[in-house]
Structures are given as C-alpha cells and as structure tokens.
Amino acid sequence: MRVWSATDIDSVPSPLVVAPDDVVTPLARDRARELGIEIEVGRATTNDSPRPAAVRPRPAALPPSGALYRRGAPLAIASWARAPTRAAAHVAVVGAGHVGAMTARRVAESDLFERITLVDVVPGLAAGLALDMWHAASLGGFSTRVEGTDELADIAGADYVVVTAGRPRKPGMSRTDLTSVNAEIITDVGAAIRRHAPASRVVVVTNPLEEMTHLMQRVTEFPASRVVGMAGVLDSARFCSLVGLTGKAVPSAVHAHALGSHGPEMVIPLSQATVGATPIEDIVDSETLAAIVERTRDSGAEVVALLQTGSAYFAPAEATAKMVRAMATGTDEVITACVRSHGAYSLVDTYIGLPVRLGPAGVDEIVLLDLRPAELNALRQAAERIAARTSELG
Numbered sequence: 001m002r003v004w005s006a007t008d009i010d011s012v013p014s015p016l017v018v019a020p021d022d023v024v025t026p027l028a029r030d031r032a033r034e035l036g037i038e039i040e041v042g043r044a045t046t047n048d049s050p051r052p053a054a055v056r057p058r059p060a061a062l063p064p065s066g067a068l069y070r071r072g073a074p075l076a077i078a079s080w081a082r083a084p085t086r087a088a089a090h091v092a093v094v095g096a097g098h099v100g101a102m103t104a105r106r107v108a109e110s111d112l113f114e115r116i117t118l119v120d121v122v123p124g125l126a127a128g129l130a131l132d133m134w135h136a137a138s139l140g141g142f143s144t145r146v147e148g149t150d151e152l153a154d155i156a157g158a159d160y161v162v163v164t165a166g167r168p169r170k171p172g173m174s175r176t177d178l179t180s181v182n183a184e185i186i187t188d189v190g191a192a193i194r195r196h197a198p199a200s201r202v203v204v205v206t207n208p209l210e211e212m213t214h215l216m217q218r219v220t221e222f223p224a225s226r227v228v229g230m231a232g233v234l235d236s237a238r239f240c241s242l243v244g245l246t247g248k249a250v251p252s253a254v255h256a257h258a259l260g261s262h263g264p265e266m267v268i269p270l271s272q273a274t275v276g277a278t279p280i281e282d283i284v285d286s287e288t289l290a291a292i293v294e295r296t297r298d299s300g301a302e303v304v305a306l307l308q309t310g311s312a313y314f315a316p317a318e319a320t321a322k323m324v325r326a327m328a329t330g331t332d333e334v335i336t337a338c339v340r341s342h343g344a345y346s347l348v349d350t351y352i353g354l355p356v357r358l359g360p361a362g363v364d365e366i367v368l369l370d371l372r373p374a375e376l377n378a379l380r381q382a383a384e385r386i387a388a389r390t391s392e393l394g
C-alpha cells in the first residue's frame, strides 16, 4: 500500500496507475485534476507500488521565483494558480469603495475566476485592499488572484467589469441627486472600458442605477446585452429577508422579483412571489405584504439614515457578485437585472429592472412572467418615468 500525496503528483505521468489498496489523498486528487492527470486503479500489490518509470517534468512555472515573496514585488499571476477547466476569466472592479471592495472579495471567494483587478482613483487604496484580500486566500480557500491599481488601463482584456465608482448617497438625498456627479465618472470609466476591455460584459452598480446603466451602454457602444445594472437582485433579496422577519418563512425559501426601478418605481409583483411552491399571498396577509413592499422600496434610505455616512454594501456586494457568477457559469436561474427591453412587456429601448437569465454573453433572455394587469401597468408607468429621467442626461 502506498500513500500518494500532492507533491508526488507533480512528477508522475498520466495516467497514474495506482493499486487498489493505495491511498490517494484529497489534495493529491486536486493536484491531479489541476495538472490533467488521470488516476486509474490497477492491480493489487503486497509491497509498495513502484513509482512509474517515466517521470513527468515539473511544470515550468514551479517553483515560483523567490522574488515573488519580496516586499513590494509585483504580484504576478502564477500559471499554476488556476485549474484550466475553471472559467479562465478576468474580472475588473472599478471603484474600490465599500461596494467594490466587498464585491471583489465575494467574487474571489467563489474561486471561479483567474484574477480580479480592483481599480480606484485614490492612489494605493485598491492595491492595499487587494493585497489584504490576497493575504486571506489560504483562509478563504480561494486561489483567484486579486490585484489593485489606480490605472484604469489595467482592466485590459477583462471579461467582466463591475462599476461601483461614484458617490454614494448621504442622509436625505435621493439617488437622482447623484446624477450629475456620477454621470461624469461613468462617462470616464465607460470610455476606458470601451478602449481597454472591448469584449467585456459590464455590470453597473453606481446610482442612480437605471440612468447610469443607460449612460454606460451609450458611452461604450456595446450591445445592450453586454451592459446590465445591478439592483433587482438586491431589492428582491431585501423583500425576501423582510418576509423572513414575519417568522412565516426563512428568507431563502422566499422567491420574488423586484422589477421596475431601483427607487420609487420599484414593482414587486405579488402574483410571482412564493414561499417554496406556495403563493406568498396564501401565507402572509395582504396588509403585511403591502408594508413589506413599501419597506423594501425604502430599504436603501433606511440603511443610509442609520449609517449617517455611506450607504449599504454587504447586500449590494452579495447581489453584484451573484450576477457576475451567474454570467460566468450560465445558471438557469431567473434573476432580476436592469436591462434594455426590446419589446418585452411592450417596453422599448428603456433600461429597467426585468427578470432575465444571464450567461457568458451577458443577457441570454428576458423572461416573460405572467403578470396581473395592475402589475403590468405599474411596470409600464415605471418605464415611462425612467425614460423621462434618462432623456435628461442629454
């Protein structure tokens, strides 16, 4: 019987034939998967299995240079860091503030991507946060490399770009109060994305969400399917969590879609909300549901008022990371995103929150829900108000 450890795997040929009574450690199996080495079970042995004669050369990138560990050394991407079967994708997060930093962390923890580039105009901010995040890699069990920079050009070649650059609200402000200052930032960042990451899919987080997503698409001139906004995933999650406070369901059992705008025109069609497979209206009374919808709409302001400085970021980052993961993995899940409708729900050319399926190309499909007439009407009114606001962008 022989015990095969991860270090043994670096120097064996493929397939590696082990005896039925050999032990291959879980780390050795992981290492074999990374290196594309098949493990086959051969004949039983009474002695130690002989080591295979043909010795595989160590991958060129191993061991990494000692320079990698010197203080101030560039944090180069090591080719051994990722398994080639994973989405060999590069995610850029522009804006390393509260939402951006937390999004980068949640995306890194998913361990789905090769690397993340965090960018901020404040010198050293993104680099410091990225290094701090990378220090947690062994604890968090991820090997997605996280780098930080103050150069937008470093997003070059990114497959996904998350944009959180911009001012957040202060108490008493509405999201639309941010329009002019954030429009300038989105215009600059959009031009850089167009130049340096022309094939990317863009997730806009900066508020006011619908206007900034619309502007991003206009500046990048990317197909609308590649520019989406994050709000509906967050607002739907807020609704589910608030239902959880009634004690009638745990948040993860509640399913709902927050459509329309990330603001006063938010539409949460109760006809589509369920707890498990049961319509929510059979479980929670209508008065309570109306109050929950209202509180969901104002949840962002509620957090801003409590914090006094800055706005929500735990749930927004979780929601943003979910969208990036959904695009990379192409799940079948229907989630809400701010997308441009080309006729779905009779809405034309408006960025608005709608149920979608996301995939590697961006928006795979806008999903048509069987809405009640009043819900459909509310959605159309929301679209009209959003269109009026975006037209003021000029």
Ligand SMILES: NC(=O)c1ccc[n+]([C@@H]2O[C@H](COP(=O)([O-])OP(=O)(O)OC[C@H]3O[C@@H](n4cnc5c(N)ncnc54)[C@H](O)[C@@H]3O)[C@@H](O)[C@H]2O)c1
Pocket (backbone or CB within 6 Å): 094, 095, 096, 097, 098, 099, 100, 119, 120, 121, 122, 164, 165, 166, 167, 168, 169, 178, 182, 185, 188, 189, 204, 205, 206, 207, 208, 209, 230, 231, 234, 262, 310, 311, 312, 313, 316
């Ligand atoms: N869509 C949503 O559901 C949602 C939820 C929460 C926050 N937001 C919005 O996201 C934005 C960010 O919120 P936050 O709490 O992270 O704010 P924050 O102030 O913590 O971070 C914003 C960061 O953007 C950086 N920045 C500004 N201009 C830049 C540029 N040109 N290039 C690169 N970086 C730049 C700033 O230096 C700052 O670090 C705000 O507009 C906020 O309203 C949206």
